[in-house]
Amino acid sequence: MAPDAPAKKSFVARLKRGLFMTHTELIARVGDAIRSKVAPDPRALDALEEALLTADVGPATAAELVAAVREELGRREVSEADSVRRVLKGEIERRLSLPAPPAAAPPPGMPRVVLMVGVNGTGKTTTAAKLAARAIGSGQVALLAAADTFRAAAIEQLEVWAGRLGVPVVKHRPGADPAAVVHDACSAAKARRADVLYVDTAGRLHTKHNLMEELAKIRRVAAREVPGAPHEVLLVLDAVTGMNGLAQAREFLKSAGVTGLVLTKMDGTAKGGVILAIVRELKLPVRYVGVGETAEDLLDFDPKAFADALLDD
């Protein structure tokens, strides 16, 4: 890199210091402050808020969480060093622990239809493959549908996965009507007596009305073929997403009837804190977490583990 002016350097140094001050350190400072007095030092609470903001929790939710911690701490004597963390983690965990609604089940002998939706590049195709791998791992008969007929080589991408896993894939030509793919995939799933059908759809921005309409059409076609389908609609959200994640969830819920979330790329440094805002407003459960690029890299969502990771570096 070109040498920088000294003024810039000091700014970057400041920035770096902020960055490399870990959440753990920040929150330890809160702990220190609180241990010395009973009422938490407002500056220490600022540090807490910052740690939350860095995790993409967003200003509104961060302020709420800080208020909740303050209130909780005001109620009792604080002695242990890590109690601030514990209170905060407990609060985050509580907020993310939704009573899971019973997943809609297909009639006996019919396949469960699961639709993968989301904006471009979040990990829909990879997650569909991971889920199929899980299903066959537990002895189920799974099928994949290549309903992304739009993106270049999207069908080939799913086919590579299908080949690796030994799962059949239903596909049409590039540019074909995705609803027609879903129609055929549902028939094939019924004919093969598959337990579950994972439908990979094209990435689309939630602001594009006509593309969102296409998802509604896919739903209608699936429902005609298999009663109650789609039984699950998973919104795949990239953990690096900031506040826009909430707008995505709102729109996909409205147009595609999302029933749950998958948070991908949690193997990086992003924390995925926006799910707190999504769960709060839309009451959508987080079902899975993606932690890598191989078929096994999918975990069940665990609110406690998530809360821990959110605050730990």
Next chain:
Amino acid sequence: MFDSLSERLQRVFKELRGEGHLTEFHVDQALKEIRVALLEADVHVDVVKSFTQAVRERAVGHEVLTSLSPAQQVLKIVQDELVRILGGQATPLSLKKRPAVILLVGLQGSGKTTSAAKLALHLKTTLRKQVLLVPADVHRPAATEQLRTLAKENGLFCFDPKGEPDAVVRAKAAVKEAKLFGYDVAILDTAGRLHVDEVLMEEVARIREATEPEEILFVADAMTGQDAVRSAGAFGARLPLTGVILTKMDGDARGGAALSLATVARRPLKFAGVGEKVKEFEVFHPDRAASRILGMGDVLSLVEKVQAETDEKAALRTVERLRRNEFTLDDLRDQFRQLKKLGSLSSLVGHLPKVGPFKQLRNLDIPDDATKRFEAMIDSMTAEEREDPRVLDGSRKRRVASGSGTSVPELNQLLKQYLEMKKLMKGAARMRF
């Protein structure tokens, strides 16, 4: 719904009238609002801090210009500062060598492959460069196939790696071929990777050593949150980045990551991806991005888009008719036809600021296929009815509905929206951008 930043600032400055300078107290109040706006826009916390500090230094004691309200003045300082950081000393791409190698790097799913094709088309059409696209992603299934397809569909050249499994070997061979065949530019599409993945970071560092790129562009998603600082910082520590491409700017993300990226990478944002099609790519406009981060909409882009693609005569006619308050259903049909050329109506509405007269227009939310039905209904009317829809009584309405294969309630909705639109457009015609 949140108030717009300018509304909130106006409230802060309500009592300021008459004072000659921006006081410390008022500036700090304003900065509180600006801080929240930036955080909502996904600007990194530390970047927000340093940014507001810089604004504070510039704003306190600043003379209040008579032509601007204090709120406008602070906004202007904020906007100027944003533009300064976002634009940097924006330089055109350096393409001196032959071939000039451009390396695209970034996280998984950020849009590298599409951006590679977009950049190639851009260089081909604007600078008449012969460009070779190089698929150097050996990890994601069908990544090579994706780039090859995009190249074929857009009349671009793509290197054939012949199944070579090593990204470094591929990249090297491609640059050699580019030299041999006299390409001006070789664009390397690399695999998405996490900055914490030591093995893959090492791979991209070796690709760089082997190909000596003149430009190394970090490709980032406009929807990225706080992590932008970490990932770009880590990529920048490993590779001498020369700029940033911000993708998926056609959505409604406020794009605060742009500010984080420009601050951390200390490199200008060069291009923006604004759609899934390969031609939907433009030079990055710091001023528009700044308005967008502040939640003030992307009016300029919209105006430009409208100007570029609407039939000017028709547009002028409409404006004239609007001015005379003679906007009829004929004109509305004209508008629908124009809108079709502009791409989907909903994406267009996304360009509008969420304030002022456009607030209601956003809420109109006309589905794109509804415009087709609307057109059909208007087509089924007589000239008299189109000129003055008030003559549409019950039996005429039934005729129009059955003639267009629609229903009377739908027709009523069209008429209602027509009236609303007429009202709004009258407001918009008076507005100046």
